[in-house]
Amino acid sequence: HGTSRVNDRGHLEIGGVDVIDLAKEYGTPLYIYDVALIRERARAFKQTFEKHGVKAQVAYASKAFSTMAMVQLVEEEGLSLDVVSGGELYTALKAGFPPERIHFHGNNKSYEELEMALQHKIGCFVVDNFYELSLLEQLSKQHGVTTSILLRVTPGIEAHTHDYILTGQEDSKFGFDLNNGQADEAFEKALTSESFKVLGLHCHIGSQIFETTGFVLAAQKMFKKIGDWKEKFGFVPEVVNLGGGFGIRYTNEDDPIPASVYVEQIIAEVKKQVAELGIAMPEIWIEPGRSLVGDAGTTIYSIGSRKEVPNVRQYVAVDGGMSDNIRPALYEAKYEAVLANRVLDENEEVVSIAGKCCESGDMLIWDLPLPKAQAGDYLAVFCTGAYGYSMANNYNRIPRPAVVFVENGQAQLVVKRETYEDLVKLDVPLKAKVNK
Numbered sequence: 001h002g003t004s005r006v007n008d009r010g011h012l013e014i015g016g017v018d019v020i021d022l023a024k025e026y027g028t029p030l031y032i033y034d035v036a037l038i039r040e041r042a043r044a045f046k047q048t049f050e051k052h053g054v055k056a057q058v059a060y061a062s063k064a065f066s067t068m069a070m071v072q073l074v075e076e077e078g079l080s081l082d083v084v085s086g087g088e089l090y091t092a093l094k095a096g097f098p099p100e101r102i103h104f105h106g107n108n109k110s111y112e113e114l115e116m117a118l119q120h121k122i123g124c125f126v127v128d129n130f131y132e133l134s135l136l137e138q139l140s141k142q143h144g145v146t147t148s149i150l151l152r153v154t155p156g157i158e159a160h161t162h163d164y165i166l167t168g169q170e171d172s173k174f175g176f177d178l179n180n181g182q183a184d185e186a187f188e189k190a191l192t193s194e195s196f197k198v199l200g201l202h203c204h205i206g207s208q209i210f211e212t213t214g215f216v217l218a219a220q221k222m223f224k225k226i227g228d229w230k231e232k233f234g235f236v237p238e239v240v241n242l243g244g245g246f247g248i249r250y251t252n253e254d255d256p257i258p259a260s261v262y263v264e265q266i267i268a269e270v271k272k273q274v275a276e277l278g279i280a281m282p283e284i285w286i287e288p289g290r291s292l293v294g295d296a297g298t299t300i301y302s303i304g305s306r307k308e309v310p311n312v313r314q315y316v317a318v319d320g321g322m323s324d325n326i327r328p329a330l331y332e333a334k335y336e337a338v339l340a341n342r343v344l345d346e347n348e349e350v351v352s353i354a355g356k357c358c359e360s361g362d363m364l365i366w367d368l369p370l371p372k373a374q375a376g377d378y379l380a381v382f383c384t385g386a387y388g389y390s391m392a393n394n395y396n397r398i399p400r401p402a403v404v405f406v407e408n409g410q411a412q413l414v415v416k417r418e419t420y421e422d423l424v425k426l427d428v429p430l431k432a433k434v435n436k
């Protein structure tokens, strides 16, 4: 998919670049991003809104993969940006992203984070809770500004996905509950405060969702509330934000629908609700993360040791694992992979791909058909672009991989490989024992 193909050396090629050449130049594990595919995904979202004449902001959820180069690419494609921490905000600002297109999320934004965002005049705060509402009001007063906000609400919808990445259900740490008066109380507070301009409502029902029903239900619930507030306060929203969560194909078990279909269903429902209430069409905002970058990322590993458990399993180990991709260990996430240097070879065995971390749960893929793989071969694991590098860690003091962008036959290093020196850079040794 994307620009991936097999070249005449039998190697995997992405963006017109031989991944084995990249692995030799930059080392492994290596994250490779197909930039053309990210652009294509970004444009598909935007064009669907344009086609229907609906004003929109497509905000890339940068938690999926946040680096300066990625933020620059998002800027080039004219998207907005969702950040959830001071660190993501800092990355965006450092990359020169226009602050007015930044939306700030999070269920426990600190005083310092809010202060930083206000100083840089970001476009919108997605207010999650009462504590934030009063902190932000106080800070807005100090700054003498009217702050644009969306209220994050929890619609009480259970999307079908992994428990840990499900966020719209009632018993969630996120947002004001739509059903028990919390959202009403928050709204009245925000509306009557001189420090706020309430743009509208936000909700995010979960991640890796394969149905449009959840989005439609969420829109219905939000508009029911908007109807109440229109009656009571004459409120008309300028923005309705339906979050992200559009599912992608990791393996053949996944059956995603095209981005345009989600967007079209959302547009249709919002139009219907708006007509019923007799109000002007608000802007629709969405926040795709995974569906913009997920299948654009591929990880290349070097294969090392093997272990046979006779009559049970062949373990084939790679030079990374849960340190660069924690999703299999955390969510039992499934991936597909090929031998990147012998893509066309016949599969000869079924193996299980082990990481190199000291933990039995550090398995990347169970039961993968492959040609007879040995030390010196390279494994390409597909669809690692979202929540891979961004959730990478230094468990076992393994340095984090490098990241390369490829497009039109050109490769560009966008994150350097961590060094051992980097790993100890923040350590403060005991004074008497400094190794001179």
Ligand code: LLP
Residues within 6 Å of the ligand: 061, 064, 082, 105, 165, 167, 204, 206, 207, 208, 243, 244, 245, 246, 287, 288, 289, 290, 291, 327, 331, 386, 387
């Ligand atoms: N907006 C909000 C408010 C979110 O909480 C999220 C994801 C998104 C947008 C983007 O969702 P996406 O389009 O990427 O599904 N680490 C997990 C995913 C956690 C998602 C958290 N929130 C994973 O690796 O599957």
